[in-house]
Amino acid sequence: MKPRLFSILLFISVFLAACASPTAQPTLPAPAVSESQVTPTSTQPAPEFPLTITDGLQRTLTFEAPAQRIISLAPSNTEILFALGAGEQLVGRDVLSDFPPEAQGVADIGDTFIGLNTELIISLEPDLVLAAEITPVEQVAQLEQLGVNVFWLANPSDFEGLYANLAIVGQLTGRSTEAASLVAVLEERVAAVDNALLAKTNTPAVFYELDASEPAAPWTSGAGTFIDLLIARAGGRNAAEGIQGAFAQMSIEELLVQDPDVILLGDAAYGITVESVGQRAGWGDLAAVQSGSVYPFDDNLISRPGPRLVDALEELARLLHPDLFE
């Protein structure tokens, strides 16, 4: 490999390590589940098995019984399973699944990107492998060939999509009732945020920093992404709404023009402190830095399309409109 390419790749890998979980990708369709199969209303009884269901890759799968030995291939899936009370049905998880803490007690079956350990997956004898959009289709095909049931859960592009995903996983795991009540709670929490924001008087511009190892051109998330959507839902405006892409670079010049009211440090978990932001060349002049509106933010809340997206919304709303959430 050419040295130049290698250094680029090295940079990319470091950068990606700094946002080690998938971001929502809104360009993809929401999970393709027909109405009759998934209607997450609280009045409906647990669905009948055998269950015939279509996954995000348009594959139609049939399950004879609720999955009892589940392997999760993404942190978001792991979080959904635990939130539905199906954590005890989990027998394996990918290396990035670190939440909730109990997940770390479950067998590690490798890294989706670098390579899942097929042998371990087989040896755990799963009756359901819950894949996500970060799972390569080749991996799905291979596991399928080995006789493993794989369900590929597409990323949601909005809260409705999230609720639909929760309902699907609920069906697969025989936890439809739990799914329905979880969705009800989440809907209530989102509605509470929406209600509180009715009284807002301003719409602060927000710069969401994914990585700024190159302070002259930090990485952020552009229009149409889940970050963009959450900022808007939390009563703000994405300062990067003018650019495209879930990983997009914005020049410091453009940042100075946008002059955001709030800067959120999605890279806080990797040692980026509020103080260090003011020390970057040119950043000291930003309104957000001068007014002290730079906050660390747990990127896992946003980048993992699971139930904690609602936590992210609440946290964002609190940061953008502290007066409305006393």
Add this chain to the structure above:
Amino acid sequence: MLSVRSLCVSYGEKRVLHDLDLDLAPGELLGLIGPNGSGKTSLIRAISGVLQPAAGAISIDGKDAFSFSEGQRARQIAVVPQSTLLPPAFTVFECVSLGRTPHLSWLGRLGPSDLQHIHKAMQAAEILHLVDRRAGELSGGEQQRVILARALAQDCPILLLDEPTAHMDLHHQVGLLSLMRRMAQEHNLAIMVAMHDLNLASIYAERLVLLVNGRMRASGTPAEVLTTEILQSAYQVPLQVHPNPQHGSPWVVLRHE
């Protein structure tokens, strides 16, 4: 019998050989002389087929050489190129045995007669003692003898040598040229040697061809070609040709101004 008629060779726009006629008969040792850039190497390359002539004809025993495949031509003409690098990790034996290529099948397996030819060639070139050495460990002169042995192993009626003595000491220069003379006489080979040393050419070649700027300036016996007048105009240096006191062949000496 090799015969060259009206041969013209160009490198791009630049013509390096003009209208050359030349015959090389079996049993003959022809010396090819001339200043640097006079076209000696181009002539050898054109005859061996690696250089496409712009015009003219080359025939071997009356047959058009251009109609030959690479393999057919390599069974007629063996070439010892100007100083060249041998593959360093190859043994001397491996290098010499490559000379058998035109006689081998695709897989290149050597038969008993091939081994015999290789042995004889190495003996003639005085490199039998080097047989297992790696080419990368040899001196320049030793490498040239390996290349000579490779050409001999090729076992062709026509042998073209391009300054084969460049890196050799006097002993091996004399050894090589007398070997060539013997090969021509005993095996009836047609041999052409491009060389710079006019006095060695005078002693060993039966016939000389002098090239200047891509044209034949003179051709004939050493006595006919190596004259003061011809050589002075060809090489543009003051020199004098005397009869060799030992056997009367021309003897070229530089003259001080």
Add this chain to the structure above:
Amino acid sequence: MKKIFLLRRPFLLNGLFLAIALLLSLAIGAVVIPPAELLQALVGGTLPATSATIIYEVRLPHTLLVALTGAALAGSGAAYQGLFRNPLADPYLIGVASGAGLGAVLVMAQSWPSTALGFYAIPAAAFLGALLAVGVVLAIARVGKTIPVTTLLLAGVAVSSFATALSSFLMLYSENELRRALTWLLGGATLSGWQPVIAALPYVVIGLGVLLVSGHQLNVLQLGEEQAQQLGLPVERIKLGLIAAASLAAAAAVAFSGMIGFIGLIVPHALRLVWGGDYRRLLPLCVLGGATALLLADLLARSVFAPQVLPVGILTALAGVPFFLWLLRRAKAAWTW
């Protein structure tokens, strides 16, 4: 004495190494399979279902794919070194890797195709990309009826740089697929299952087959193209054929296993240092030795951080380079190549 006996029988020795590497690769993995069951598997006995699946459906095809890849890379590396008479030549020199990379990244940059064909879209695109890049290089380097080596190498470097730049650009724009592309480029995307083995096998067999019977022609080419022609070789046709064969094998390897570096460079040199430069011997030795070397590197990649699997391309360099340097220091020969 024993050492000398084996050194004099390079095929026996390297065959033995390969057999050991194959066995180790089958025996060692993330899941411990009792030796008794392994023996059962070797003699064709019945096994518990899970063990059978792991051995026959996971380890065996993976082992074979790795062995094929190593053989293809080392074989084509040796052939390229011989063709170009350049000790620095490797299978990726004239665009195979960058072409494959571009093909793969192009497919990765698309959103997921959900058809069955899509599952093999990446290897297929990488394979086509590799062959296309070599074709472009050959077309550009052509001068009249000949392809001068210098032009070929320069065209190779230029086309490679262009394809690499385009890949980098696409990678920066393909967002989520960045890490997959990176993993693939590091030689970590070894697919498992039988389909990749079956898909790669014909190309590797044809490519290596042509190279294996062309050892003598490569030997003659070591004298230089002019002398090779004077020795009766139709040089241009042979060069083209050998480039096609070596590229075919390398493209298949790259397509299914990602860019694994150093095997194609180091294995031929290491074997050359011990057993000399005769390509009739060197090429088959490279096929054996390349398979062995990559199997061992893969074994390390699978076990060092188990259950995590490292991209094997990293291991080939980390483990292969020190070994090669040790050999180089030890040989101290005037003819390292």
